[in-house]
Amino acid sequence: MPTPPSTQAWKALADYRRVMDQAHLRDMFRDDPRRFERFSLRLGPILYDYSKQRIDTRCMELLFSLAREMDLEGKIQAMYSGARINRTEDRSVLHIALRNRSNRPIEVDGQDVMPGVNAVLDQMREFTARVRSGEWTGSTGRQITDVVNIGIGGSDLGPRMAAKALAAYGQPGLSCHFVSNIDPTHLHQCLHALDPETTLFVIASKTFTTQETMTNARSARKWLTDELGEKADVARHFVAVSTNEPKVREFGIDPKNMFRFWDWVGGRYSVWSAIGLPLALLIGMDRFEDFLLGAHMVDEHFQTAELEENVPAIMGLLAVWYSSFLGAESQAVLPYDQYLEDFPAYLQQGEMESNGKRITMDGEVVDYPTGPIIWGEPGTNGQHAFFQLLHQGTRLVPCDFIAFARSLNPIGEHHEILLANFFAQTEALMRGKTEAEAKEELKAQGLDQEQVERLVRHKTFPGNRPSSSIVVEELTPYTLGALMALYEHKIFVQGAVWNINSFDQMGVELGKQLAKAILPELQSPGSVSAHDNSTNGLINAWKALAGPR
Numbered sequence: 001m002p003t004p005p006s007t008q009a010w011k012a013l014a015d016y017r018r019v020m021d022q023a024h025l026r027d028m029f030r031d032d033p034r035r036f037e038r039f040s041l042r043l044g045p046i047l048y049d050y051s052k053q054r055i056d057t058r059c060m061e062l063l064f065s066l067a068r069e070m071d072l073e074g075k076i077q078a079m080y081s082g083a084r085i086n087r088t089e090d091r092s093v094l095h096i097a098l099r100n101r102s103n104r105p106i107e108v109d110g111q112d113v114m115p116g117v118n119a120v121l122d123q124m125r126e127f128t129a130r131v132r133s134g135e136w137t138g139s140t141g142r143q144i145t146d147v148v149n150i151g152i153g154g155s156d157l158g159p160r161m162a163a164k165a166l167a168a169y170g171q172p173g174l175s176c177h178f179v180s181n182i183d184p185t186h187l188h189q190c191l192h193a194l195d196p197e198t199t200l201f202v203i204a205s206k207t208f209t210t211q212e213t214m215t216n217a218r219s220a221r222k223w224l225t226d227e228l229g230e231k232a233d234v235a236r237h238f239v240a241v242s243t244n245e246p247k248v249r250e251f252g253i254d255p256k257n258m259f260r261f262w263d264w265v266g267g268r269y270s271v272w273s274a275i276g277l278p279l280a281l282l283i284g285m286d287r288f289e290d291f292l293l294g295a296h297m298v299d300e301h302f303q304t305a306e307l308e309e310n311v312p313a314i315m316g317l318l319a320v321w322y323s324s325f326l327g328a329e330s331q332a333v334l335p336y337d338q339y340l341e342d343f344p345a346y347l348q349q350g351e352m353e354s355n356g357k358r359i360t361m362d363g364e365v366v367d368y369p370t371g372p373i374i375w376g377e378p379g380t381n382g383q384h385a386f387f388q389l390l391h392q393g394t395r396l397v398p399c400d401f402i403a404f405a406r407s408l409n410p411i412g413e414h415h416e417i418l419l420a421n422f423f424a425q426t427e428a429l430m431r432g433k434t435e436a437e438a439k440e441e442l443k444a445q446g447l448d449q450e451q452v453e454r455l456v457r458h459k460t461f462p463g464n465r466p467s468s469s470i471v472v473e474e475l476t477p478y479t480l481g482a483l484m485a486l487y488e489h490k491i492f493v494q495g496a497v498w499n500i501n502s503f504d505q506m507g508v509e510l511g512k513q514l515a516k517a518i519l520p521e522l523q524s525p526g527s528v529s530a531h532d533n534s535t536n537g538l539i540n541a542w543k544a545l546a547g548p549r
C-alpha cells in the first residue's frame with residue numbers, strides 16, 4: 001500500500017488547497033446556482049447536503065482519486081467479506097453481519113457467521129418478549145420495571161445513546177438505566193431510586209474482566225442480595241452479554257441467560273449485537289430489527305454505490321480533507337434534536353478511538369494528521385454557548401448539523417423555530433457578514449460615524465465556515481440505525497485513506513493496566529516511592545487526606 005502522501009492525488013490536493021484557500025463559499029454559491037443540487041445526495045429518508053463545504057468539483061475529483069489510490073473500494077470489499085482487516089488483533093470486522101437482514105452468508109475462516117447471529121437475535125426476541133409481557137419476573141414474582149445496564153465504553157455508549165434517542169418508542173412502565181463509571185456515586189444515583197424486586201441487571205462486557213464493570217456488577221449483586229435477603233434469586237435479576245462464558249459462569253450468571261457475541265465485533269461497533277439488549281427490552285424486538293434494517297440499508301449503499309454517490313465515502317473524504325489538508329483540529333456534531341443529546345459523546349468514542357492513531361498499517365509513524373477531535377451539543381443550546389467561536393474564532397471547525405423534518409412531540413411552533421435556527425446557522429456560517437454589511441446595519445440603528453467605526457470589526461463575520469446538513473424525515477429506529485451506520489462507515493473511510501487500523505484500541509487497554517498496578521498501593525499502608533516524583537507526591541498526599549486504610 002502506498003503511503004497517502006506518496007499518492008498523486010495527495011500531492012495534487014496539497015497544491016489545490018491553495019486554490020481553495022482563495023475561494024469563499026459565498027462567491028461559490030453566487031457563481032453556481034446549482035451548487036446544492038451538485039453537492040447533495042438523498043439516501044432513503046436522509047438528505048445529505050455538503051454544498052456548504054469548502055470544496056468544488058475538482059477538489060471532490062481529487063478526493064475520489066485519493067480514495068481509489070488508497071484502494072478504499074478494495075478495503076470495503078475486504079471488510080464485507082470477513083477478511084481479518086483488524087491486523088494488530090488479527091480479527092475480522094463484521095458489525096455489518098449483525099445487521100445483515102439479507103441473511104446472505106458472511107464467512108469467517110470458511111464458516112458462515114449468520115446462523116450464530118440469527119440464533120442470538122432469536123434468543124433476544126424470546127427474552128425481551130418475556131420481560132416486556134411480565135412473564136419473566138423478579139425473584140418475588142413481580143414484573144420487571146427497571147433495566148440497569150452495567151457496562152462501560154463500547155458496552156455503554158451505544159445502547160445508552162440509542163435508548164435515549166428512541167425513548168419515544170419505549171414500553172410504558174419499563175425504564176432503562178445505564179451505570180458505567182466506577183465512581184460509586186454513579187451506582188448510588190441509579191440504585192437508590194430502584195426497587196430490587198423489580199430490577200433486572202444486564203452485565204454488558206465483551207471481556208467480562210473490565211475492572212469498572214465487574215466491580216459495579218459485584219456491588220449491584222450485593223445490593224440485591226442485601227435488600228432481598230433470603231428471597232434473592234440472582235439468576236432472575238442478572239443476565240450477561242459477553243464473549244467470555246467461563247467468566248460469566250464464575251460470576252454466577254446462568255449461561256442460559258448469557259447473550260453471546262464474537263471477537264469480530266468491536267466494542268464501539270457492538271450496539272447491533274446483544275450489547276443492544278437494553279434497547280431491545282425498551283423498544284421491543286420488532287423495532288430493534290427496524291433499527292438493524294436502517295443500518296443494513298446504509299451498509300448496502302456503502303458497499304455498492306460509486307464513490308461519487310456514496311454518502312459515507314463523501315463524509316469520510318471531507319473529514320480527511322479538513323484534517324490532513326486544511327489543518328482543522330476538530331469537528332463539531334450538532335444534532336438539532338433533544339433525543340440525540342448523547343449522539344456527540346457516542347461519536348466521540350467511535351471516531352476518536354478508531355482514528356486516534358499514529359502508526360500506519362505497515363508499522364510506520366504517520367507524517368500527516370489523522371483523526372480529528374469530535375465534540376458537540378444539541379442545538380439550539382450550543383448557539384447560546386460555543387457557537388461564538390464557530391462564527392468569529394480563529395479556528396476552522398467543520399460542523400455536521402443534523403435535524404429531523406418532523407418532531408415526535410409537536411408543540412405549537414417549537415419545531416419550526418428549531419429548524420429556522422438550524423437553517424440560519426449554516427447560512428450565517430457560510431455567508432458571514434461583510435464589513436460593508438455590518439456598517440449598514442449599525443448606521444440603520446442610528447449610530448454615529450465614530451461609533452460605527454469603533455464597532456464595525458467586532459460586528460463583522462468572515463463566513464466561509466464549512467458545514468454539512470443532514471436532514472432526516474423523522475426519528476425512528478430505522479432512521480437512527482441508518483444515521484449511526486453512516487458515521488461508522490465515515491470512520492472506516494478515513495482509516496482506509498490514512499492507512500491506519502481503525503479497529504484496535506491500545507490506548508484504552510493501557511488505561512486498564514495502569515490503574516490495576518496502582519490500586520494495591522492505595523490499599524496498603526505506608527508511603528509509596530516507586531513512581532515519578534509527582535505521582536508519588538499525589539498518592540502520598542491522597543493517603544494523608546483520605547485517612548488510614
Ligand code: G6Q
Pocket residue numbers: 152153154155204205206207208209210213266267268269353505508
Ligand atoms: C471499544 C473499546 C472499549 C470497550 C470498553 C469495555 O471499542 O474497546 O470502549 O468497549 O473498554 O470493554 P468490555 O466490553 O470488554 O467490558
